[in-house]
Amino acid sequence: MAIESLQALMDAARERDLVEVIISDDCVERGASREDSLARMRALYAAIRRSSAGYDPSLRSQSGMVGGDGAKMRAYVARGRTICGDYAGQVIAQALEMGESNACMKCIVAAPTAGSCGVLPAVLLPYQRREGLDDETMVRAMYVAGAVGQVIAEKASIAGAAGGCQAEIGTASAMGAAALCYLAGGDAQAVCHAAAMALKSLMGLVCDPIAGLVEVPCVKRNAAGAMIAMTSADMAMAGIRSAVPPDEVILAMREVGDKMDESLRETGLGGVAGTPFGQKVSKKMLRTSEQ
Amino acid sequence: MNLFDILGPVMVGPSSSHTAGAVRIGRIARRLLGEGTPRRAVITLSGSFAATGRGHGTDRALVAGLLGMQPDDERIARSFFVAADKGMDFRFENANLRGEHPNTARLSLTGRSGRQMSLVASSLGGGRITVVELDGLRVRFSGDLPTLIVQNRDQPGHVSDVASMLASNGVNIATLQLYRDHPGGNAVMVIEIDKAVPQAGIDWLKRVEGINGVTFLNVEEDADGD
Numbered sequence: 219m220a221i222e223s224l225q226a227l228m229d230a231a232r233e234r235d236l237v238e239v240i241i242s243d244d245c246v247e248r249g250a251s252r253e254d255s256l257a258r259m260r261a262l263y264a265a266i267r268r269s270s271a272g273y274d275p276s277l278r279s280q281s282g283m284v285g286g287d288g289a290k291m292r293a294y295v296a297r298g299r300t301i302c303g304d305y306a307g308q309v310i311a312q313a314l315e316m317g318e319s320n321a322c323m324k325c326i327v328a329a330p331t332a333g334s335c336g337v338l339p340a341v342l343l344p345y346q347r348r349e350g351l352d353d354e355t356m357v358r359a360m361y362v363a364g365a366v367g368q369v370i371a372e373k374a375s376i377a378g379a380a381g382g383c384q385a386e387i388g389t390a391s392a393m394g395a396a397a398l399c400y401l402a403g404g405d406a407q408a409v410c411h412a413a414a415m416a417l418k419s420l421m422g423l424v425c426d427p428i429a430g431l432v433e434v435p436c437v438k439r440n441a442a443g444a445m446i447a448m449t450s451a452d453m454a455m456a457g458i459r460s461a462v463p464p465d466e467v468i469l470a471m472r473e474v475g476d477k478m479d480e481s482l483r484e485t486g487l488g489g490v491a492g493t494p495f496g497q498k499v500s501k502k503m504l505r506t507s508e509q
Numbered sequence: 510m511n512l513f514d515i516l517g518p519v520m521v522g523p524s525s526s527h528t529a530g531a532v533r534i535g536r537i538a539r540r541l542l543g544e545g546t547p548r549r550a551v552i553t554l555s556g557s558f559a560a561t562g563r564g565h566g567t568d569r570a571l572v573a574g575l576l577g578m579q580p581d582d583e584r585i586a587r588s589f590f591v592a593a594d595k596g597m598d599f600r601f602e603n604a605n606l607r608g609e610h611p612n613t614a615r616l617s618l619t620g621r622s623g624r625q626m627s628l629v630a631s632s633l634g635g636g637r638i639t640v641v642e643l644d645g646l647r648v649r650f651s652g653d654l655p656t657l658i659v660q661n662r663d664q665p666g667h668v669s670d671v672a673s674m675l676a677s678n679g680v681n682i683a684t685l686q687l688y689r690d691h692p693g694g695n696a697v698m699v700i701e702i703d704k705a706v707p708q709a710g711i712d713w714l715k716r717v718e719g720i721n722g723v724t725f726l727n728v729e730e731d732a733d734g735d
Contacts, residue, residue, distance in 0.1 A: 240512070243512075244511065244512045244513075247511050247512075248511055248512075248513075255512075258513060259516070261519075262513075262516055262517055262519065265519040265581075279523070280563065280564040280565075280566065281564060319522065320522030320523050321522060321523045322522070322523075323521050323522055323523065323528070323566050323569075323583075323585060323586040324521065324522065324583060325519060325520065325521050325522075325581050325583055326519075326520065326521075326522050327516065327517060327518075327519050327520075328516075328517060328518055328520060328525050328529075328635070328636075329515070329516050329517075330515045330516070331525060331635070332520065332522050332523060332524055332525045332528070332529070333523070333524070335522070360516060361512070363516070364512045364513075364515050364516045365512070367515035367516070368510060368511075368512060368515050371510045371514075371515060372510070376510075376515070377634055377635075379634075393515075429561065429564055430557070430560065430561035430564070430565075431523065431561060431564040431565065432522065432523035432524050432565070433523070486561070503561070503563065503564050504560065506563050506564075
Protein backbone atom coordinates (compact mmCIF):
# COMPACT_ATOMS: atom_id res chain seq x y z
CA MET A 219 0.00 0.00 0.00
CA ALA A 220 1.32 3.41 -0.95
CA ILE A 221 -0.67 5.08 1.84
CA GLU A 222 1.46 3.82 4.70
CA SER A 223 0.37 6.43 7.25
CA LEU A 224 -2.45 8.86 7.99
CA GLN A 225 0.07 11.65 7.41
CA ALA A 226 0.70 10.28 3.89
CA LEU A 227 -3.06 10.26 3.33
CA MET A 228 -3.38 13.87 4.50
CA ASP A 229 -0.40 14.93 2.34
CA ALA A 230 -1.75 13.20 -0.79
CA ALA A 231 -5.18 14.76 -0.26
CA ARG A 232 -3.69 18.26 -0.41
CA GLU A 233 -3.29 17.86 -4.18
CA ARG A 234 -6.03 15.39 -5.08
CA ASP A 235 -9.48 14.38 -3.88
CA LEU A 236 -9.17 12.16 -0.78
CA VAL A 237 -11.37 9.35 -2.10
CA GLU A 238 -9.68 9.37 -5.53
CA VAL A 239 -6.31 8.95 -3.77
CA ILE A 240 -7.66 5.85 -2.00
CA ILE A 241 -9.29 4.38 -5.12
CA SER A 242 -6.06 4.79 -7.13
CA ASP A 243 -4.10 3.16 -4.34
CA ASP A 244 -6.46 0.17 -4.32
CA CYS A 245 -6.20 -0.19 -8.11
CA VAL A 246 -2.39 -0.21 -7.97
CA GLU A 247 -2.23 -2.58 -5.02
CA ARG A 248 -4.60 -5.20 -6.44
CA GLY A 249 -3.86 -4.64 -10.11
CA ALA A 250 -7.54 -3.85 -10.58
CA SER A 251 -9.40 -1.32 -12.70
CA ARG A 252 -11.20 1.65 -11.18
CA GLU A 253 -14.53 0.13 -12.26
CA ASP A 254 -13.68 -3.19 -10.60
CA SER A 255 -12.78 -1.41 -7.39
CA LEU A 256 -15.98 0.63 -7.36
CA ALA A 257 -18.10 -2.42 -8.21
CA ARG A 258 -16.65 -4.32 -5.24
CA MET A 259 -17.24 -1.44 -2.86
CA ARG A 260 -20.80 -0.96 -4.12
CA ALA A 261 -21.43 -4.68 -3.58
CA LEU A 262 -20.17 -4.39 0.00
CA TYR A 263 -22.43 -1.45 0.77
CA ALA A 264 -25.39 -3.28 -0.78
CA ALA A 265 -24.55 -6.29 1.42
CA ILE A 266 -24.57 -4.03 4.51
CA ARG A 267 -28.04 -2.78 3.58
CA ARG A 268 -29.33 -6.31 2.95
CA SER A 269 -27.86 -7.47 6.21
CA SER A 270 -29.54 -4.63 8.11
CA ALA A 271 -32.89 -5.45 6.50
CA GLY A 272 -32.49 -9.15 7.37
CA TYR A 273 -32.36 -8.70 11.16
CA ASP A 274 -34.48 -11.32 12.92
CA PRO A 275 -35.25 -10.49 16.59
CA SER A 276 -36.45 -14.03 17.29
CA LEU A 277 -32.99 -15.57 16.78
CA ARG A 278 -30.73 -16.54 19.71
CA SER A 279 -27.00 -17.25 19.68
CA GLN A 280 -25.40 -20.65 20.39
CA SER A 281 -25.00 -19.92 24.11
CA GLY A 282 -28.41 -18.26 24.32
CA MET A 283 -26.85 -15.06 25.75
CA VAL A 284 -27.44 -12.89 22.67
CA GLY A 285 -30.52 -11.94 20.63
CA GLY A 286 -33.52 -9.64 20.60
CA ASP A 287 -31.88 -6.55 22.14
CA GLY A 288 -31.94 -4.57 18.88
CA ALA A 289 -35.74 -4.91 18.78
CA LYS A 290 -35.95 -3.89 22.45
CA MET A 291 -33.95 -0.76 21.66
CA ARG A 292 -36.15 0.08 18.65
CA ALA A 293 -39.29 -0.24 20.76
CA TYR A 294 -37.76 2.01 23.42
CA VAL A 295 -36.78 4.64 20.83
CA ALA A 296 -40.35 4.52 19.43
CA ARG A 297 -41.70 5.47 22.87
CA GLY A 298 -39.86 8.79 22.40
CA ARG A 299 -38.23 9.15 25.80
CA THR A 300 -34.60 8.21 25.17
CA ILE A 301 -31.79 9.88 27.08
CA CYS A 302 -29.45 10.34 24.08
CA GLY A 303 -32.22 11.33 21.65
CA ASP A 304 -34.01 9.55 18.81
CA TYR A 305 -31.14 9.68 16.35
CA ALA A 306 -28.59 8.20 18.75
CA GLY A 307 -31.21 5.60 19.67
CA GLN A 308 -31.39 4.50 16.03
CA VAL A 309 -27.59 4.23 15.93
CA ILE A 310 -27.50 2.08 19.08
CA ALA A 311 -30.29 -0.17 17.76
CA GLN A 312 -28.54 -0.67 14.42
CA ALA A 313 -25.26 -1.56 16.13
CA LEU A 314 -26.96 -4.13 18.37
CA GLU A 315 -28.94 -5.64 15.51
CA MET A 316 -25.86 -6.16 13.36
CA GLY A 317 -23.86 -7.63 16.25
CA GLU A 318 -26.75 -9.97 17.06
CA SER A 319 -27.13 -11.06 13.43
CA ASN A 320 -23.45 -11.98 13.45
CA ALA A 321 -23.73 -13.99 16.67
CA CYS A 322 -26.82 -15.77 15.29
CA MET A 323 -25.13 -16.90 12.05
CA LYS A 324 -26.78 -14.42 9.72
CA CYS A 325 -24.88 -12.81 6.86
CA ILE A 326 -22.85 -9.68 7.77
CA VAL A 327 -19.95 -7.63 6.38
CA ALA A 328 -16.76 -7.79 8.46
CA ALA A 329 -15.57 -4.20 9.05
CA PRO A 330 -12.79 -4.71 9.97
CA THR A 331 -13.78 -7.96 11.76
CA ALA A 332 -16.99 -9.94 12.20
CA GLY A 333 -17.10 -9.12 15.91
CA SER A 334 -16.98 -5.38 15.16
CA CYS A 335 -19.30 -5.55 12.13
CA GLY A 336 -21.98 -3.37 13.75
CA VAL A 337 -20.10 -0.09 14.12
CA LEU A 338 -19.86 1.06 10.52
CA PRO A 339 -23.48 0.22 9.55
CA ALA A 340 -24.67 1.90 12.76
CA VAL A 341 -23.02 5.20 11.90
CA LEU A 342 -23.66 5.05 8.14
CA LEU A 343 -27.25 3.82 7.68
CA PRO A 344 -29.07 6.25 10.02
CA TYR A 345 -26.94 9.14 8.70
CA GLN A 346 -27.81 8.28 5.12
CA ARG A 347 -31.54 8.19 5.98
CA ARG A 348 -31.46 11.46 7.88
CA GLU A 349 -29.42 13.36 5.28
CA GLY A 350 -31.10 11.77 2.26
CA LEU A 351 -27.73 10.76 0.72
CA ASP A 352 -27.47 8.45 -2.29
CA ASP A 353 -25.63 5.11 -2.15
CA GLU A 354 -22.79 6.40 -4.33
CA THR A 355 -21.89 8.98 -1.67
CA MET A 356 -21.98 6.28 0.99
CA VAL A 357 -19.67 4.11 -1.14
CA ARG A 358 -17.16 6.98 -1.17
CA ALA A 359 -17.35 7.15 2.62
CA MET A 360 -16.64 3.40 2.73
CA TYR A 361 -13.31 4.05 0.97
CA VAL A 362 -12.41 6.60 3.64
CA ALA A 363 -13.27 4.10 6.39
CA GLY A 364 -11.31 1.36 4.62
CA ALA A 365 -8.17 3.44 4.19
CA VAL A 366 -8.09 4.34 7.89
CA GLY A 367 -8.54 0.65 8.77
CA GLN A 368 -5.76 -0.28 6.39
CA VAL A 369 -3.28 2.11 8.01
CA ILE A 370 -4.18 0.81 11.48
CA ALA A 371 -3.82 -2.82 10.28
CA GLU A 372 -0.37 -2.03 8.85
CA LYS A 373 0.98 -0.08 11.81
CA ALA A 374 -0.78 -1.92 14.64
CA SER A 375 -3.36 -4.69 14.38
CA ILE A 376 -7.05 -5.35 13.80
CA ALA A 377 -7.10 -8.72 15.59
CA GLY A 378 -8.37 -9.07 19.14
CA ALA A 379 -5.98 -11.96 19.72
CA ALA A 380 -3.06 -9.68 18.91
CA GLY A 381 -4.13 -6.27 20.21
CA GLY A 382 -7.26 -6.67 22.33
CA CYS A 383 -10.68 -5.18 21.59
CA GLN A 384 -9.13 -1.75 21.01
CA ALA A 385 -7.82 -3.30 17.77
CA GLU A 386 -11.30 -4.44 16.71
CA ILE A 387 -13.97 -2.10 18.10
CA GLY A 388 -11.34 0.65 18.42
CA THR A 389 -10.41 0.36 14.76
CA ALA A 390 -14.06 0.08 13.68
CA SER A 391 -14.85 3.23 15.66
CA ALA A 392 -11.93 5.10 14.08
CA MET A 393 -13.13 3.98 10.64
CA GLY A 394 -16.68 5.08 11.44
CA ALA A 395 -15.51 8.47 12.76
CA ALA A 396 -13.49 9.05 9.58
CA ALA A 397 -16.40 8.08 7.32
CA LEU A 398 -18.87 10.32 9.18
CA CYS A 399 -16.47 13.23 9.14
CA TYR A 400 -16.02 12.83 5.38
CA LEU A 401 -19.80 12.73 4.83
CA ALA A 402 -20.24 15.85 6.96
CA GLY A 403 -17.84 17.70 4.66
CA GLY A 404 -14.64 17.46 6.68
CA ASP A 405 -11.29 17.63 4.89
CA ALA A 406 -8.60 14.92 5.13
CA GLN A 407 -7.14 16.49 8.24
CA ALA A 408 -10.47 16.50 10.06
CA VAL A 409 -11.09 12.92 8.89
CA CYS A 410 -7.76 11.62 10.24
CA HIS A 411 -8.08 13.51 13.52
CA ALA A 412 -11.61 12.16 14.02
CA ALA A 413 -10.16 8.66 13.62
CA ALA A 414 -7.36 9.41 16.09
CA MET A 415 -9.79 10.76 18.70
CA ALA A 416 -11.95 7.63 18.44
CA LEU A 417 -8.92 5.36 18.75
CA LYS A 418 -7.69 7.26 21.82
CA SER A 419 -11.09 6.98 23.46
CA LEU A 420 -11.08 3.18 23.18
CA MET A 421 -7.39 2.65 23.87
CA GLY A 422 -6.75 -0.13 26.36
CA LEU A 423 -10.02 -1.95 25.72
CA VAL A 424 -9.42 -5.65 26.31
CA CYS A 425 -10.75 -8.62 24.33
CA ASP A 426 -12.55 -10.77 26.92
CA PRO A 427 -15.28 -12.78 25.20
CA ILE A 428 -17.15 -15.24 27.42
CA ALA A 429 -16.35 -18.82 26.37
CA GLY A 430 -14.32 -17.33 23.51
CA LEU A 431 -17.58 -16.61 21.66
CA VAL A 432 -18.30 -13.43 19.68
CA GLU A 433 -21.30 -12.63 21.90
CA VAL A 434 -20.66 -11.07 25.33
CA PRO A 435 -19.41 -8.33 25.63
CA CYS A 436 -18.82 -7.97 21.85
CA VAL A 437 -22.34 -7.11 20.67
CA LYS A 438 -22.90 -4.20 23.07
CA ARG A 439 -19.42 -2.83 22.44
CA ASN A 440 -20.51 -2.20 18.86
CA ALA A 441 -23.05 0.31 20.21
CA ALA A 442 -20.36 1.98 22.34
CA GLY A 443 -17.95 2.09 19.39
CA ALA A 444 -20.59 3.72 17.18
CA MET A 445 -21.37 6.41 19.76
CA ILE A 446 -17.68 7.23 20.19
CA ALA A 447 -17.34 7.46 16.40
CA MET A 448 -20.13 10.08 16.32
CA THR A 449 -18.64 12.02 19.25
CA SER A 450 -15.19 12.06 17.62
CA ALA A 451 -16.56 13.10 14.21
CA ASP A 452 -18.50 15.97 15.79
CA MET A 453 -15.43 17.15 17.70
CA ALA A 454 -13.39 17.09 14.49
CA MET A 455 -16.09 19.00 12.60
CA ALA A 456 -16.05 21.62 15.38
CA GLY A 457 -12.40 22.19 14.51
CA ILE A 458 -11.03 20.25 17.48
CA ARG A 459 -7.84 18.33 16.70
CA SER A 460 -6.15 15.40 18.40
CA ALA A 461 -3.25 16.89 20.37
CA VAL A 462 -1.23 13.75 19.59
CA PRO A 463 -0.52 13.28 15.84
CA PRO A 464 -2.85 10.54 14.45
CA ASP A 465 -0.05 8.17 13.43
CA GLU A 466 1.48 8.39 16.91
CA VAL A 467 -1.90 7.44 18.37
CA ILE A 468 -1.90 4.27 16.23
CA LEU A 469 1.60 3.34 17.40
CA ALA A 470 0.55 3.92 21.01
CA MET A 471 -2.40 1.58 20.45
CA ARG A 472 0.00 -1.05 19.18
CA GLU A 473 2.25 -0.64 22.21
CA VAL A 474 -0.73 -1.02 24.56
CA GLY A 475 -1.73 -4.19 22.69
CA ASP A 476 1.79 -5.60 23.00
CA LYS A 477 1.75 -4.99 26.74
CA MET A 478 -1.70 -6.49 27.22
CA ASP A 479 -1.72 -9.71 29.23
CA GLU A 480 -2.53 -12.80 27.17
CA SER A 481 -5.60 -13.49 29.34
CA LEU A 482 -7.07 -10.26 27.90
CA ARG A 483 -6.46 -11.08 24.23
CA GLU A 484 -9.30 -13.31 23.02
CA THR A 485 -8.40 -16.27 25.19
CA GLY A 486 -11.71 -16.32 27.08
CA LEU A 487 -9.83 -16.22 30.41
CA GLY A 488 -9.69 -12.65 31.75
CA GLY A 489 -12.02 -9.66 32.03
CA VAL A 490 -15.73 -10.48 31.95
CA ALA A 491 -14.85 -13.94 30.58
CA GLY A 492 -13.08 -14.64 33.87
CA THR A 493 -16.05 -13.75 36.10
CA PRO A 494 -17.90 -16.59 37.87
CA PHE A 495 -20.77 -16.09 35.39
CA GLY A 496 -18.40 -16.15 32.42
CA GLN A 497 -16.71 -19.32 33.66
CA LYS A 498 -20.06 -21.02 34.22
CA VAL A 499 -21.12 -20.34 30.61
CA SER A 500 -17.71 -21.44 29.40
CA LYS A 501 -17.97 -24.81 31.20
CA LYS A 502 -21.47 -25.34 29.82
CA MET A 503 -20.31 -24.67 26.25
CA LEU A 504 -17.30 -26.97 26.66
CA ARG A 505 -19.60 -29.80 27.77
CA THR A 506 -21.73 -29.27 24.65
CA SER A 507 -18.61 -29.39 22.45
CA GLU A 508 -17.50 -32.70 23.96
CA GLN A 509 -20.82 -34.43 23.43
CA MET B 510 -3.71 -6.17 3.88
CA ASN B 511 -5.59 -4.63 1.00
CA LEU B 512 -8.72 -2.48 1.25
CA PHE B 513 -11.00 -5.49 0.85
CA ASP B 514 -9.26 -7.40 3.62
CA ILE B 515 -10.38 -4.56 5.89
CA LEU B 516 -13.91 -4.22 4.48
CA GLY B 517 -15.36 -7.68 4.00
CA PRO B 518 -15.66 -10.54 3.62
CA VAL B 519 -19.42 -10.73 3.31
CA MET B 520 -19.94 -13.73 5.54
CA VAL B 521 -22.20 -15.63 7.87
CA GLY B 522 -21.11 -14.95 11.46
CA PRO B 523 -19.97 -15.14 14.10
CA SER B 524 -16.24 -15.38 13.40
CA SER B 525 -14.11 -14.84 10.30
CA SER B 526 -11.57 -17.39 11.50
CA HIS B 527 -13.92 -19.95 13.08
CA THR B 528 -16.82 -19.67 10.62
CA ALA B 529 -15.84 -18.09 7.26
CA GLY B 530 -12.37 -19.72 7.30
CA ALA B 531 -13.92 -23.07 8.20
CA VAL B 532 -16.29 -22.86 5.19
CA ARG B 533 -13.29 -22.20 2.96
CA ILE B 534 -11.45 -25.23 4.38
CA GLY B 535 -14.49 -27.41 3.63
CA ARG B 536 -14.74 -25.99 0.09
CA ILE B 537 -11.07 -26.54 -0.71
CA ALA B 538 -11.30 -30.15 0.55
CA ARG B 539 -14.37 -30.73 -1.66
CA ARG B 540 -12.50 -29.36 -4.68
CA LEU B 541 -9.44 -31.50 -3.99
CA LEU B 542 -11.60 -34.62 -3.72
CA GLY B 543 -12.99 -33.57 -7.08
CA GLU B 544 -16.21 -35.60 -7.07
CA GLY B 545 -18.78 -33.10 -5.78
CA THR B 546 -20.34 -33.77 -2.39
CA PRO B 547 -18.41 -36.49 -0.53
CA ARG B 548 -20.20 -39.65 0.58
CA ARG B 549 -18.47 -39.70 3.96
CA ALA B 550 -16.44 -37.20 5.99
CA VAL B 551 -14.51 -37.67 9.22
CA ILE B 552 -13.64 -34.25 10.61
CA THR B 553 -11.06 -33.86 13.36
CA LEU B 554 -11.04 -30.56 15.24
CA SER B 555 -7.91 -29.36 17.02
CA GLY B 556 -6.98 -26.52 19.36
CA SER B 557 -9.39 -23.60 19.46
CA PHE B 558 -11.54 -25.27 16.78
CA ALA B 559 -12.13 -28.10 19.27
CA ALA B 560 -12.56 -25.85 22.32
CA THR B 561 -14.92 -23.19 20.94
CA GLY B 562 -15.87 -24.64 17.56
CA ARG B 563 -19.40 -25.63 18.54
CA GLY B 564 -20.24 -22.11 19.76
CA HIS B 565 -18.77 -20.51 16.65
CA GLY B 566 -20.55 -22.88 14.28
CA THR B 567 -17.17 -24.22 13.05
CA ASP B 568 -18.66 -27.71 12.76
CA ARG B 569 -21.60 -26.54 10.62
CA ALA B 570 -19.30 -24.28 8.60
CA LEU B 571 -16.94 -27.15 7.68
CA VAL B 572 -19.88 -29.31 6.61
CA ALA B 573 -21.34 -26.37 4.63
CA GLY B 574 -18.04 -26.02 2.75
CA LEU B 575 -18.01 -29.73 1.95
CA LEU B 576 -21.51 -29.23 0.49
CA GLY B 577 -20.11 -26.49 -1.77
CA MET B 578 -21.64 -23.52 0.08
CA GLN B 579 -19.94 -20.11 0.10
CA PRO B 580 -19.06 -18.25 3.36
CA ASP B 581 -22.07 -15.93 2.86
CA ASP B 582 -24.66 -18.70 2.45
CA GLU B 583 -27.29 -18.44 5.19
CA ARG B 584 -27.96 -22.18 4.91
CA ILE B 585 -24.68 -22.68 6.83
CA ALA B 586 -26.62 -22.56 10.11
CA ARG B 587 -28.60 -25.65 9.05
CA SER B 588 -25.92 -27.39 6.98
CA PHE B 589 -26.28 -30.63 8.98
CA PHE B 590 -29.82 -31.02 7.64
CA VAL B 591 -28.71 -30.16 4.09
CA ALA B 592 -26.00 -32.84 4.41
CA ALA B 593 -28.65 -35.40 5.36
CA ASP B 594 -30.68 -34.41 2.29
CA LYS B 595 -27.65 -34.81 0.03
CA GLY B 596 -26.68 -38.16 1.52
CA MET B 597 -23.39 -37.08 3.10
CA ASP B 598 -22.48 -38.93 6.31
CA PHE B 599 -20.19 -37.06 8.65
CA ARG B 600 -18.71 -37.47 12.09
CA PHE B 601 -16.63 -35.21 14.33
CA GLU B 602 -13.69 -36.03 16.54
CA ASN B 603 -11.53 -33.88 18.77
CA ALA B 604 -7.78 -34.43 18.80
CA ASN B 605 -4.63 -32.50 19.49
CA LEU B 606 -2.82 -32.04 16.15
CA ARG B 607 0.53 -31.16 17.71
CA GLY B 608 2.58 -28.32 16.29
CA GLU B 609 -0.25 -26.93 14.18
CA HIS B 610 -1.89 -23.49 14.28
CA PRO B 611 -4.58 -23.25 17.02
CA ASN B 612 -7.42 -23.22 14.46
CA THR B 613 -6.83 -26.45 12.60
CA ALA B 614 -8.94 -29.29 11.22
CA ARG B 615 -8.23 -32.59 9.49
CA LEU B 616 -10.81 -33.68 6.91
CA SER B 617 -10.78 -37.30 5.72
CA LEU B 618 -13.16 -37.73 2.82
CA THR B 619 -14.55 -40.61 0.81
CA GLY B 620 -16.05 -39.74 -2.55
CA ARG B 621 -18.90 -41.29 -4.54
CA SER B 622 -16.42 -43.46 -6.46
CA GLY B 623 -14.76 -44.66 -3.26
CA ARG B 624 -11.77 -42.34 -3.78
CA GLN B 625 -10.24 -41.20 -0.48
CA MET B 626 -8.55 -37.90 0.29
CA SER B 627 -7.31 -36.30 3.47
CA LEU B 628 -6.23 -32.77 4.21
CA VAL B 629 -5.13 -30.71 7.21
CA ALA B 630 -5.80 -26.98 7.03
CA SER B 631 -5.61 -24.00 9.38
CA SER B 632 -7.68 -20.83 9.56
CA LEU B 633 -5.39 -17.83 9.98
CA GLY B 634 -7.94 -15.06 10.66
CA GLY B 635 -9.97 -12.76 8.45
CA GLY B 636 -11.25 -15.80 6.55
CA ARG B 637 -7.80 -16.64 5.17
CA ILE B 638 -6.68 -20.27 5.32
CA THR B 639 -3.68 -22.40 4.56
CA VAL B 640 -3.57 -26.10 3.66
CA VAL B 641 -0.67 -27.72 5.54
CA GLU B 642 -1.05 -31.40 4.67
CA LEU B 643 -2.47 -33.20 1.64
CA ASP B 644 -2.79 -37.00 1.62
CA GLY B 645 -0.13 -37.26 4.29
CA LEU B 646 2.36 -34.93 2.56
CA ARG B 647 3.35 -31.60 4.09
CA VAL B 648 2.37 -28.73 1.79
CA ARG B 649 1.60 -25.04 2.16
CA PHE B 650 -0.88 -23.18 -0.02
CA SER B 651 -3.81 -20.86 0.53
CA GLY B 652 -5.90 -20.88 -2.63
CA ASP B 653 -5.65 -17.04 -2.70
CA LEU B 654 -4.09 -17.24 -6.18
CA PRO B 655 -5.16 -19.62 -8.96
CA THR B 656 -3.44 -22.84 -7.88
CA LEU B 657 -2.66 -26.04 -9.74
CA ILE B 658 -2.09 -29.11 -7.57
CA VAL B 659 -0.53 -32.13 -9.22
CA GLN B 660 -0.10 -35.42 -7.37
CA ASN B 661 2.38 -37.75 -9.00
CA ARG B 662 4.90 -40.55 -8.52
CA ASP B 663 8.32 -39.16 -7.59
CA GLN B 664 10.16 -39.81 -10.85
CA PRO B 665 12.01 -37.64 -13.40
CA GLY B 666 10.12 -35.50 -15.90
CA HIS B 667 6.88 -34.49 -14.19
CA VAL B 668 7.95 -30.95 -13.32
CA SER B 669 8.87 -30.55 -16.97
CA ASP B 670 5.48 -32.00 -18.07
CA VAL B 671 3.65 -29.41 -15.98
CA ALA B 672 5.95 -26.51 -16.88
CA SER B 673 5.73 -27.16 -20.62
CA MET B 674 1.95 -27.53 -20.48
CA LEU B 675 1.72 -24.14 -18.71
CA ALA B 676 4.23 -22.53 -21.10
CA SER B 677 2.40 -23.78 -24.18
CA ASN B 678 -0.80 -22.23 -22.79
CA GLY B 679 0.94 -18.94 -22.02
CA VAL B 680 0.39 -19.26 -18.24
CA ASN B 681 3.03 -17.62 -16.03
CA ILE B 682 4.14 -19.40 -12.83
CA ALA B 683 4.13 -17.23 -9.69
CA THR B 684 5.43 -19.83 -7.21
CA LEU B 685 6.32 -23.51 -7.42
CA GLN B 686 6.63 -25.94 -4.52
CA LEU B 687 7.57 -29.61 -4.56
CA TYR B 688 6.99 -32.14 -1.80
CA ARG B 689 7.47 -35.92 -1.53
CA ASP B 690 7.36 -38.57 1.17
CA HIS B 691 10.49 -40.46 0.04
CA PRO B 692 12.53 -40.92 -3.17
CA GLY B 693 10.40 -42.74 -5.72
CA GLY B 694 7.30 -42.39 -3.49
CA ASN B 695 4.35 -40.01 -3.63
CA ALA B 696 4.97 -36.41 -4.62
CA VAL B 697 2.89 -33.30 -4.92
CA MET B 698 3.49 -30.09 -6.87
CA VAL B 699 1.76 -26.89 -5.80
CA ILE B 700 1.95 -24.24 -8.51
CA GLU B 701 0.49 -20.79 -8.01
CA ILE B 702 -0.14 -19.15 -11.38
CA ASP B 703 -1.26 -15.80 -12.71
CA LYS B 704 -4.30 -16.94 -14.68
CA ALA B 705 -6.55 -19.90 -15.28
CA VAL B 706 -5.31 -23.08 -17.00
CA PRO B 707 -7.45 -24.21 -19.96
CA GLN B 708 -9.37 -27.42 -19.24
CA ALA B 709 -7.63 -29.13 -22.18
CA GLY B 710 -4.28 -28.62 -20.47
CA ILE B 711 -5.55 -30.15 -17.24
CA ASP B 712 -7.04 -33.10 -19.13
CA TRP B 713 -3.73 -33.65 -20.92
CA LEU B 714 -1.83 -33.72 -17.61
CA LYS B 715 -4.29 -36.21 -16.14
CA ARG B 716 -3.40 -38.69 -18.92
CA VAL B 717 0.37 -38.52 -18.31
CA GLU B 718 1.72 -41.81 -16.91
CA GLY B 719 2.74 -41.34 -13.25
CA ILE B 720 0.41 -38.39 -12.61
CA ASN B 721 -2.32 -39.53 -10.23
CA GLY B 722 -4.33 -36.39 -9.67
CA VAL B 723 -4.68 -32.85 -11.01
CA THR B 724 -6.78 -30.19 -9.31
CA PHE B 725 -7.11 -26.61 -10.39
CA LEU B 726 -8.34 -24.15 -7.75
CA ASN B 727 -9.57 -21.02 -9.44
CA VAL B 728 -10.24 -18.13 -7.06
CA GLU B 729 -12.71 -16.55 -9.46
CA GLU B 730 -14.73 -19.71 -9.82
CA ASP B 731 -17.88 -19.68 -7.73
CA ALA B 732 -20.16 -22.10 -9.51
CA ASP B 733 -19.58 -25.46 -7.89
CA GLY B 734 -22.58 -27.72 -8.21
CA ASP B 735 -22.96 -31.36 -7.37
